[in-house]
Amino acid sequence: MKKIIVLFMVLTGFGSARAQQPFAKVDQWLDEQVSGMGGRLILMVCKDGKVVYSHAVNDMGMKDKMLVKLIAKKQGKPADLSGYTASSRQPIASCSKWLSAALVMTFVDEGKLKLTDTVGKFFPILSQNKKGSVTISECLSHLTGIRSPDLRENLAEMGLVNSMEEEIGKIAAYPMEGQPGKVFRYSNTGLQIAGAVIEKISGKSFETLFNERIATPLEMKQTDFGEGKVALPAGGAVSTPGDYMNFLAMILNKGTFNGKRVLSESSIAQMQVNRISPAVKVSYSPAEAGGLGYGYGEWIMGKGVVSSPGLFGSFPWVDNEKGYSAFLMAFYLKSDGRQEKYAELRKLVDQALK
Template sequence: MTSDTIIAEAISSAGLPGATAMIVDRDSVRFSGAWGEADAIARTPMKLDTICQIASMTKALVSIAAMQLVEQGKLTLDGPIGDVLPELANPQVLTGFGEDGKPQLRAAARPITLRHLLTHTSGLGYFFVHPEVLQYFAATAMPAPGTKASITMPLMFDPGDKWEYSVGTDWVGLAVEAASGMTLGDYLSQYILGPLGMKDTAFRPQLPEDAAKVHTRQPGGGWAHSPMNLGGGEFNSGGGGLSSTAPDYGKFLQMILRGGELNGNRIVSEETIAEMSRNQIGNLRAGYMGSAMPDLAPPFDAMPDQHTGWGLGFMINPDPVAGGRSAGSLAWAGIFNSYYWIDPEAGIAGVFISQLSPFGDAGALEAFSALEKMAYA
């Protein structure tokens, strides 16, 4: 059975509308393809260069942007981020809700740092993951999606005390803007996307007509479209706003595999890539997300059988995966069922992009697993 047939059958048996995928090593593209449909209602074929929303796969790019500015001394990993972002200067911790429903707050034990934001240990949360964040917004004022108000919230714990997936990387993007004097989109375009040749990656307030649609399964079979576009809003979302393609993201993965350089363009130093690839959260465990909105993202554990760590922008598996990635590999995902891994030891990385909601679809995960196994076969 050919590689293309293996993935095509995995996508078909998963019942996915369509997907693209790519496997790269340090010097070449080993495998790529597109299957199914970008729009399963209009029956538009998926192509390798079809624009898709990569959602939280944006976080890795924005983490690299922040580390460029750390290298330049324009940001610091461990200084109070409130020096750069006044909105985070005096963090308050949510301790509960009174009988009247009003939030009860206390001052945080320590300042939030850029390291906390990059490692999801700041105390911030996500409205779709944490019921207490949703309750806080309901008690104060429910913010519109894509507004700065939607990422402005009290902390759930003191910075550094726990790992909880969060809007932290949205604030990292705002820190990049504050330190550079540029919009996040312009900064990424000039210093990361342009040098890497990622010509199809951008924040798009309006997606092009031929972009892949986000699909939801209908109870009686068939598909509906979800209108969600994470690329709009009043700020460029560093946590999830980019749309891209598998070939573009493959170039980013190659740059990481090559220690921060691609085609003669150095993005960050080898030392910075090594630091980003090191577990930063001690004995805390990363990778599990609860759910406040299961229709968008039910509870999810990226690697339930491992005590996964977190670097400066990536989840890290401490043990090898049978038939797949080595120990110390980097990975994460996007909410519309897109996934990637980077294996520095083996020099292999892969990306799988589909456009399906809710997150953590069993079929999409099986197809991604098939891609990974194929990469190491």
Template sequence: MARLFKTFFISAIAFAHVQACTSTAPKAAPDIPEFTSTLEAARLEDGAVGFATALIDDGELIYAKGFGETELGGGAPITPNHIFHWASVSKPLVATAIMQLSERGQLSLDANLVEILPDYRITDPRQRDITIRQILLHTSGIPDVEDYNWDKPEYDEEALMRWALTDSPRDLLFDPGTERKYSNVGYEILGAVIERISGMSFEEYMSANIFEPLGMKSASFIYPDTEKALRTVGHAGARGEKHRIEHYPYNRRHGPSSTLNTSVMSFAPFAQALLAGGSLGETHVLNAETLADMWAPRWMIDEENAESGAMGWVVENRPGRARMVRHFGWDDGFRSALLLFPDTKQAVLFVTNDEDANLRAYLFPALDMLKERASGEN
């Protein structure tokens, strides 16, 4: 009963905040015919089933369009409002939620995991040393998921906590804080942390504190809640050999690491808010100082390409190029990318219902156009 009351109370506050704010829902973006022709030619050459993309320049949504079809051989034409599975692009949202709790004084990033989740099953004494910051940075030593069981999804509200506390793989790969190894399990545990601190389910917290305030109407971590008419079907296979993925990648226990469902239009306000320093209009997501802390490079991944791990993101600082803060996603039937350029307030959002699509064929033209706009050539 206490959790139910707390959930209702926090949700009511969030709803009142949304009602008081000016609308942040993105307006329809104008077409850029030449760019559209370039992307469609790339899709035909690549043989991708479909995709949607959106561009932000100087903090404004300047382009949003869909290409191809929702399902091979008879699906509806994709629009920028169609909903896709974004896979690991879920993680920047989880990191943002953790930073919100830290900003509000409800969570210390240097707290030990077992302080927050004392019922976390210990199988290695080193697990007592794992901190929230290490999980955000993928330096905790927690192993990765071995089988997502997408074809055997769990839907109940306890699925995430059950997985995080007892069922997930946990034999540490190294001493916490000494190496970096990407871990989806770590982010699923962060989802359990959000649940424990907020008293809400992970999905309720994300909706009340990010999606609703920003007007992200189609965004949900619960696939059955998405609008059926706007769903897309995942595909795989080489050009000319595309086939439908029979299962949609959804399992509630993996929500925080992988199950963001949304459209590029609905996702755009999140990118705009971060590019604006953490707020969009009157809607506050993070303080600018908290955002800078989240994006601070803390662990070198690839010295040659100047890639560093940040909390929930990867940062690229290459000579002669604008700083990029980004995350990619790749899952059964889908691929995605969220690329932010904080110094020029630019972004690329891209998602496809074809896991074998060549992302470079679509991202490079987008990056070239944004670079031209930043230099004043357009």
């Protein structure tokens, strides 16, 4: 009987401790949201150079599994229905924009490119089509003034081109919808131009440049922009939670990772300046980003928080004031209420870290 009582005390004590542990409400949030967010989630949180939280939930329904199988079939790969881990690798859509903007900024740090450089300097065809005055800064902040096609049409077009130069030719033919710097349209176009510019400067492919300048120094061994004919800087990366957390650590640490400088502190600061002033017309912004500012490759969420969510639901963020970074990996397409969900999650993480 005594042994039974002791065992009961140990078990109930453990249960109480678990219920009161700082991230209990975060665990609960993941459990409650997983079925509506693709059936699989993983959240990692890093503070003071350490992973302080990592939790994955797998509750895939029939529709979730069918979607994964369909995508795998199109890619000619076996479907992986297992739960997410820190090394789970999948497309991260617009989370790629942050990576690409950082890559472009390495050229700025080296003096090989200026944010005020105009794109006509590199591609005369853009000047011939009245787009030559667009600056690199405007490319990184979706302020080109170019009216891009919608995402589906743009991706279909990308599948037919054979080089960055050819894609620039297609961009040159797009109509203008306003003066560069005065119209914000969230799209692939600006970063595509910036990617083409650094290819031309270096004589190397975008994929090679990303590997040399970002992936290798940040030990992002499972992150790349694929092996297609033309890279998609604004949305073509494949990554893992663990890899992306390394990138976020560099952003949080003002450009350094494991004692190595990847970006200057000045470049990190430039990336986090909101470029959507009251004088800028917002022509298109995703519903889940309504009311937010935008810097270079990242949304400015206020109070020191920056982020770059992806179409498939993954949500990375850095909280400069509270000194932590986090990455939520997901894969689902329904975007209704995402901004509210992200706000709820951030609030719970903030409370857990107090």
